Amino acid sequence: MSAQAQLAQEPVVQAGFSQPGWELVVGPFAVHFSNEDDHSSVFLLGLERNQSDNVIWGLSVFRNSFGQTSAYAYYGYRWDGLFGNPAIYAKLSGGIIYGYKYPYEDKVPFNHNGFGLGIIPAIGYRLTPNDALQVGALGTAGLIFTYNRKF
Numbered sequence: 001m002s003a004q005a006q007l008a009q010e011p012v013v014q015a016g017f018s019q020p021g022w023e024l025v026v027g028p029f030a031v032h033f034s035n036e037d038d039h040s041s042v043f044l045l046g047l048e049r050n051q052s053d054n055v056i057w058g059l060s061v062f063r064n065s066f067g068q069t070s071a072y073a074y075y076g077y078r079w080d081g082l083f084g085n086p087a088i089y090a091k092l093s094g095g096i097i098y099g100y101k102y103p104y105e106d107k108v109p110f111n112h113n114g115f116g117l118g119i120i121p122a123i124g125y126r127l128t129p130n131d132a133l134q135v136g137a138l139g140t141a142g143l144i145f146t147y148n149r150k151f
Contacts, residue, residue, distance in 0.1 A: 017087060017126045018080045020052040024149045025060060025134075032065060032142040038104075040067045044144060054078045056091060065141070066107070070099025072118055087126040091134075094119045107141070124148065 027044030046060030057075045064070040074095030082088040097118040100108040108116030124134035132148040 017089075017129055018054075019129065019150075020050050021150045023048045023050060023058075023132075024151065025058070025146050026149075027060075027062065027144050027146040030065070030138070030142050030144045033140065039065045042144065044146065046072075048148070050078060050150075054080065056093060058093075064099055064104075064107075066100075066104045068099050068101060068104065070097065072097050072120075074118070074120070082123075089124050089126065089132075091122045091124070091136075092119070093122075109139075 025044065025046035025048055027042065027046075030042035032039055040063070042063060042065055044060050044062035046058055046062075048056055048058030050056050054077055055075070056078050059074075060072045062070050062072070072095055074093040076091055076093030076095075079090045080086065082090055095118055097108050097116045098114055100111055100116060101114045105111045105114070105116075108118065110117045118139075120136045120138065122134050122136035124132045126132040130150040132150075134146045134148055136144045136146065138144055
């Protein structure tokens with residue numbers, strides 16, 4: 001088989017957008033759908049693994065909306081090249097959230113002793129092969145905006 005024919009059969013990864021690797025996730029800002037007096041600023045720092053089969057998994061540590069130190073350990077999937085644009089992707093993750101304690105334990109589904117369940121859909125735009133902006137839905141509570149840096 002000629003080199004040209006072999007290249008034509010291989011999947012094209014434009015500008016490295018779909019390459020596997022680790023990502024640092026920084027979430028400096030969240031918007032809440034309700035204006036509760038108890039809300040404080042949210043800050044998130046995470047590490048995520050993007051695999052070649054589009055599986056994702058990671059851990060984020062954050063200060064929740066009520067000022068409590070919290071964490072999210074998750075597993076999920078990434079869809080690349082949405083709308084025919086290789087820079088646009090979507091993610092869906094699910095996992096264990098820890099840190100929503102009294103009197104805010106009812107803010108996370110199935111919470112028991114600070115451990116609850118979370119599902120976060122997100123959409124992102126890859127600015128470069130290593131840099132992306134992403135927005136994730138936090139249930140009915142709000143949106144979190146993140147900067148993701150692949151390394």
